[in-house]
Each structure stands twice: as structure tokens, then as C-alpha cells.
Amino acid sequence: MSRICSSRYVKNNDIRYGLKVAHRDPQSSKVIGLQCRFCIAFGREEKLGSKRKVATTVQGWSHPFRYDNIENHLRNHHSGQWALY
Numbered sequence: 001m002s003r004i005c006s007s008r009y010v011k012n013n014d015i016r017y018g019l020k021v022a023h024r025d026p027q028s029s030k031v032i033g034l035q036c037r038f039c040i041a042f043g044r045e046e047k048l049g050s051k052r053k054v055a056t057t058v059q060g061w062s063h064p065f066r067y068d069n070i071e072n073h074l075r076n077h078h079s080g081q082w083a084l085y
């Protein structure tokens with residue numbers, strides 16, 4: 001079994017990054033999917049004045065988790081909420 005310490009699920013990061021557990025492996029009950037709570041609660045911060053509908057896609061990540069990517073998403077799409085969080 002390969003073991004990638006840097007990208008395994010870190011429970012404390014759920015709070016740190018506002019993540020929601022979306023999927024668990026039914027057999028091992030390991031977390032295999034995460035969703036962004038900011039996307040769920042607020043939607044992405046789209047540019048104002050756009051005629052296009054606001055994207056309602058919730059950002060999700062699957063195992064192995066790259067927490068640097070997750071942090072980038074927060075900075076890019078939820079910079080307001082992330083700063084307050």
C-alpha cells in the first residue's frame with residue numbers, strides 16, 4: 001500500500017479550511033471526497049456586473065488531497081470570507 005503523508009486526509013484541516021466531508025469509502029470509511037463549505041454557503045465570488053448567472057458549482061476535491069490547492073481555491077474564490085474566517 002502506498003502512503004502519501006503530505007496528501008492524506010487531515011481532519012483538523014476541515015476546520016482550518018472550512019471543508020465538508022462529502023464522500024467516504026464504504027469499506028474503510030476513509031474520507032475520499034471533500035467539499036468547500038464556502039461554495040455551499042455563499043457560492044463563488046464571481047465578478048460583479050456580469051450578465052452571466054452566478055456559478056453554483058461547489059468545489060470538491062477527492063483523495064489524495066492537496067491542501068495547497070484547497071488553499072489556493074479559498075484565496076481565489078472566497079478571498080473575502082477567507083480573510084474573515
Ligand SMILES: [Zn+2]
Nearest residue numbers: 036038039059
Ligand atoms: Zn469554494
